Amino acid sequence: MITLRMNRLPVTVEEGTTLLEAARFLGFPIPTLCHLDGLTPYGACRLCVVEIGQGAKAKLVTSCTYLVEEGLTVRTASARVVRARKMILELLLASCPQSKIIQDLASAHEVRQQRFRQEYEDCILCGLCVRMCEEQMMAKAIGFRGRGERRSVGTPFDVPSEACRLCGACMYVCPACQLRCTYNEPEKAICGSCANLSPPCLEKKLFDDMMCYMAPCVACEIRKD
Amino acid sequence: MERLGSLEDFKALQERIIADQDPLAPVIVIPAGTCGQASGANDLIRIVKREVLSNGLAEKIRIRITGCHGFCQAEPSVLIEPEGTFYPRLGIKQMVRIVEALSQGRVVEDLLWRDSKTYKRIQKQSDIPFFHGQTRTLLARNEKIDPIRIYDYIENGGYSALVRVLERGNPRGVVDEVKTSGLRGRGGAGFPTGIKWELLANARDGHGKFLVCNADEGDPGAYMDRSVLEGNPQSIIEGMLIGACGTGATQGIIYVRTEYPLAIKHVVIALRQARGLGLLGENILGTGFSCDIQIVKGAGAFVCGEETALIRSVEGERGEPRQRPPYPIEKGINGQPTAINNVETWANIPIIINEGAAEFARVGSPQSTGTKIFSLVGKVKNTGLVEVPMGTTIGEIVHGAGGGPSGKAEIKAVQTGGPSGGCLPASMFELPINYESLIAAGSIMGSGGMIVMDENTCMVDVAKYFMKFLKDESCGKCFICRKGTQRMWEILDDITTGKGRLEQLDLLEELAQVVKDTSMCGLGQTASNPVLSTLRYFRDEYVTHIERKFCPATVCRDLFAYRVIAEKCTGCALCVKVCPTGAITGPRREVHNLDQSKCIKCRACFEVCKFDAIAGDAIIAVPPG
Numbered sequence: 001m002i003t004l005r006m007n008r009l010p011v012t013v014e015e016g017t018t019l020l021e022a023a024r025f026l027g028f029p030i031p032t033l034c035h036l037d038g039l040t041p042y043g044a045c046r047l048c049v050v051e052i053g054q055g056a057k058a059k060l061v062t063s064c065t066y067l068v069e070e071g072l073t074v075r076t077a078s079a080r081v082v083r084a085r086k087m088i089l090e091l092l093l094a095s096c097p098q099s100k101i102i103q104d105l106a107s108a109h110e111v112r113q114q115r116f117r118q119e120y121e122d123c124i125l126c127g128l129c130v131r132m133c134e135e136q137m138m139a140k141a142i143g144f145r146g147r148g149e150r151r152s153v154g155t156p157f158d159v160p161s162e163a164c165r166l167c168g169a170c171m172y173v174c175p176a177c178q179l180r181c182t183y184n185e186p187e188k189a190i191c192g193s194c195a196n197l198s199p200p201c202l203e204k205k206l207f208d209d210m211m212c213y214m215a216p217c218v219a220c221e222i223r224k225d
Numbered sequence: 226m227e228r229l230g231s232l233e234d235f236k237a238l239q240e241r242i243i244a245d246q247d248p249l250a251p252v253i254v255i256p257a258g259t260c261g262q263a264s265g266a267n268d269l270i271r272i273v274k275r276e277v278l279s280n281g282l283a284e285k286i287r288i289r290i291t292g293c294h295g296f297c298q299a300e301p302s303v304l305i306e307p308e309g310t311f312y313p314r315l316g317i318k319q320m321v322r323i324v325e326a327l328s329q330g331r332v333v334e335d336l337l338w339r340d341s342k343t344y345k346r347i348q349k350q351s352d353i354p355f356f357h358g359q360t361r362t363l364l365a366r367n368e369k370i371d372p373i374r375i376y377d378y379i380e381n382g383g384y385s386a387l388v389r390v391l392e393r394g395n396p397r398g399v400v401d402e403v404k405t406s407g408l409r410g411r412g413g414a415g416f417p418t419g420i421k422w423e424l425l426a427n428a429r430d431g432h433g434k435f436l437v438c439n440a441d442e443g444d445p446g447a448y449m450d451r452s453v454l455e456g457n458p459q460s461i462i463e464g465m466l467i468g469a470c471g472t473g474a475t476q477g478i479i480y481v482r483t484e485y486p487l488a489i490k491h492v493v494i495a496l497r498q499a500r501g502l503g504l505l506g507e508n509i510l511g512t513g514f515s516c517d518i519q520i521v522k523g524a525g526a527f528v529c530g531e532e533t534a535l536i537r538s539v540e541g542e543r544g545e546p547r548q549r550p551p552y553p554i555e556k557g558i559n560g561q562p563t564a565i566n567n568v569e570t571w572a573n574i575p576i577i578i579n580e581g582a583a584e585f586a587r588v589g590s591p592q593s594t595g596t597k598i599f600s601l602v603g604k605v606k607n608t609g610l611v612e613v614p615m616g617t618t619i620g621e622i623v624h625g626a627g628g629g630p631s632g633k634a635e636i637k638a639v640q641t642g643g644p645s646g647g648c649l650p651a652s653m654f655e656l657p658i659n660y661e662s663l664i665a666a667g668s669i670m671g672s673g674g675m676i677v678m679d680e681n682t683c684m685v686d687v688a689k690y691f692m693k694f695l696k697d698e699s700c701g702k703c704f705i706c707r708k709g710t711q712r713m714w715e716i717l718d719d720i721t722t723g724k725g726r727l728e729q730l731d732l733l734e735e736l737a738q739v740v741k742d743t744s745m746c747g748l749g750q751t752a753s754n755p756v757l758s759t760l761r762y763f764r765d766e767y768v769t770h771i772e773r774k775f776c777p778a779t780v781c782r783d784l785f786a787y788r789v790i791a792e793k794c795t796g797c798a799l800c801v802k803v804c805p806t807g808a809i810t811g812p813r814r815e816v817h818n819l820d821q822s823k824c825i826k827c828r829a830c831f832e833v834c835k836f837d838a839i840a841g842d843a844i845i846a847v848p849p850g
Contacts (some may be wrong), residue, residue, distance in 0.1 A: 045547035046743045047707045060742050067547040080742070089737040091708045116712050124704060144543065144701075147526065149711055151701030214530050 004072040017075060019063035020048055028076045030063055031085065031105050033092075033175050034126035039135055041065045042127050047105070049084055051075045059085060086111050095119045101175050125151055129170035139163045142170060228503040231511040232388055235504075242380045251286050251327055254368055257341045258293030258455045259487050260448070266301040269320050270591055273352040274754030276324040286327060289377075291583040292367045292456020292491075293761050295598075295610035296355055299338070304350060304368060309776040311350035312336050341606060341628060355505070355607045358587065362596050363572050364612045367456035372491045375498040378459040384504060386578035387463050391512045397411045399471030400426055403574065405582035407549050407594035412439055412530075412567035413745070424554045425472040428562035434474040435467050435563040438536060438571050440481040440488065444643025445525040447674030447696065449598040449610055450568040454481065454488040458495035462505065462518060464574035469516040472564065474634030477518035483525055490519050527698035529748045532565045533698065545700045546746035568671065571600060590616030593659035597670075598683065603640075604631050611675075613658075621675055628806035634680040638762070642671025644691040645697075645751030645805035647758025650683060667758040669751060683780035684763040685770055688719040691755040699748060709740035713756055725771040734760055751759065782826045793838035800830035800839065 003012045013022045021031050043062040050063045089106045094116035134140045141164035155161045190215040228350045229235050257266040299313030326333045337346040338353050370377045404419025442450040499505040507515045528534045529544040538544035557563020577585045586594045595617035602608045606628030630636050638648045647668030660670050696710040716733050719725045735742040737753035744750045796814040808823035831839050
């Protein structure tokens with residue numbers, strides 16, 4: 001067992017626990033977009049940063065990848081952490097303003113404006129779909145391509161993958177999908193028209209054979225009326 | 226080449242090689258690294274060979290083709306040993322004269338280096354101002370060694386450090402020695418090498434430990450690793466073998482970027498020769514110590530110089546960093562403990578063993594020992610590789626070896642540490658260079674790039690250039706680095722095109738701070754430095770760009786217009802000749818007319834005008850007060 005101080009509270013947790021798991025267990029909220037139990041920690045969204053250490057040696061680390069250490073001092077919501085989170089959320093809003101999950105997070109963190117040039121992207125490259133496909137579905141049908149701005153999720157040269165079993169797990173875990181689920185424009189809604197998602201590994205004509213994990217879907221309800 | 230079976234065999238070979246040499250025989254040394262070859266060294270080699278053979282001088286004069294000596298500005302050059310006569314910027318005809326003179330024991334006076342201040346000819350290389358202030362511990366060895374001949378290296382004391390270590394048979398002693406020497410990683414972060422080795426030596430030994438030589442040098446304008454690897458690959462191999470001795474590693478990897486074909490060629494040859502002599506592989510020199518080194522070629526991503534990304538790349542995966550900890554020293558290549566050091570760090574190891582740690586630590590400053598190679602480029606008279614002790618001031622390098630500004634304009638700033646470094650103003654040239662002082666000043670040591678800028682450089686544009694580089698080279702894995710660099714570039718682009726607003730400066734600073742704080746790897750953590758350092762020292766330039774919509778250095782094309790100053794124009798028509806669009810017209814001896822609608826602001830007239838008659842002017846004049 002390892003003893004550490006989290007937000008001035010002395011706590012004891014099992015060795016090998018991540019700071020995120022410990023904080024969540026103790027009820028300290030830490031927002032994340034790229035973390036999911038059952039998938040390896042990735043540390044891509046940077047929202048889960050917490051401050052560790054004291055004085056000049058204090059630094060921000062991603063709580064989803066950092067393992068607990070004996071005697072560590074952790075602050076999950078210090079001024080530095082909040083400032084970083086707010087800036088990341090502002091950047092997320094500037095790129096993916098339509099995502100419900102991002103809107104909610106921004107609202108909860110009192111981000112009231114975004115000062116960058118507005119973009120409308122869907123994918124935040126959190127990598128959940130890639131890890132889901134590789135680690136849980138054992139398919140490795142999709143991966144990352146390109147770097148920097150041109151980084152995207154897909155198959156090499158956009159050739160449909162033979163490894164893909166159309167399981168839909170990639171769409172199920174996508175945090176940005178929720179946007180389409182609740183979006184009230186029919187052509188962008190999901191159910192019955194999952195095809196609008198155009199997941200990179202699939203071709204639209206294959207969608208008839210697909211199982212949909214997204215139930216119950218708000219969008220369907222809207223369209224019935 | 227026969228395999229050496231014991232330490233005695235090696236010593237006998239070394240003595241035999243040294244005894245075979247005549248120290249007084251004239252040698253023509255031709256530096257032919259990538260830089261030398263690009264400027265025409267291959268032609269010189271061809272001519273020298275032809276002249277020597279056709280004049281029957283083969284017995285008298287020897288030729289040595291080496292790697293870069295560091296004075297790239299003067300290449301293609303030639304060094305005549307044993308006198309040390311230096312001939313810069315040679316052509317084919319001059320080379321013929323030099324060979325002829327050398328056969329008669331003469332010096333060709335009018336081809337020698339001419340000092341830019343005293344106009345006197347200087348014969349010896351060591352007397353030339355560029356070389357004068359340097360302490361060339363690493364680079365001087367490049368002059369003595371043909372990189373594809375292992376015997377040259379052995380002749381100059383090569384592998385004697387390894388033999389000494391093997392003789393002593395005390396691995397911990399090696400680690401302690403490196404620790405005492407105070408050597409710190411030359412790749413930029415400055416982590417003490419001895420401590421890194423100690424961690425590796427103490428790491429659990431499951432399926433072998435790895436040593437990596439990081440030669441993925443990608444900073445624009447920096448090439449010291451290339452010149453060491455091209456000019457003296459055996460010293461890297463020896464350094465790594467000593468490291469393997471000390472830490473118990475059994476496998477070494479030299480990670481070179483594919484853009485360095487000559488370095489790769491020389492390393493491959495060096496590895497083959499070392500293996501052939503029994504200095505590498507199983508049972509080295511019959512001592513039972515085994516270590517093999519392989520070469521891995523990088524596929525051209527800047528981020529692969531970051532250690533965790535390098536490891537992924539070696540493993541054959543996408544070259545992307547991962548969050549540390551665990552550090553590579555615990556979990557590196559294939560999950561095994563791995564120590565990664567820079568080329569220059571490895572090259573220093575044999576020197577530490579040969580000279581002793583205390584002797585090594587005497588050079589430099591107490592916290593940062595030894596020498597460091599800087600690649601001095603930009604607006605200085607002499608560009609090239611400069612090796613100086615740590616603690617030398619920036620001014621000494623720029624005005625000493627560099628010889629001051631190359632043109633009329635004064636030097637304004639120096640950019641150290643590559644794209645992730647910062648710009649330091651001329652007022653800080655008294656700053657001694659070491660790891661701590663540069664970080665305190667808002668820059669980093671980096672791998673040792675040093676770009677000098679003069680008054681004609683726009684600092685906002687410089688920040689934008691480096692941000693573009695980082696934005697393109699960011700792997701994109703972590704959100705804040707990908708979007709942060711992109712957004713910083715966007716704001717800088719706004720400012721340089723006249724769309725900037727003052728409140729954007731605060732946003733820029735805020736964003737830069739968060740990117741620095743929360744990025745996953747070293748690329749993101751240092752990506753803000755160009756912005757933060759220029760904001761810190763050159764904020765007035767940003768403000769001028771935003772408030773007056775004017776670029777004082779006349780670099781940002783949307784923020785100035787050229788006009789002819791009537792009182793100064795003599796009507797010489799030089800500008801008329803160089804203008805590519807025909808925007809400048811006017812008869813000779815009359816004030817010329819510049820048509821703004823045709824002007825593409827290429828700067829050609831500005832550079833050619835001898836009377837300062839063409840000046841940058843603001844497009845939009847802001848009322849005073």
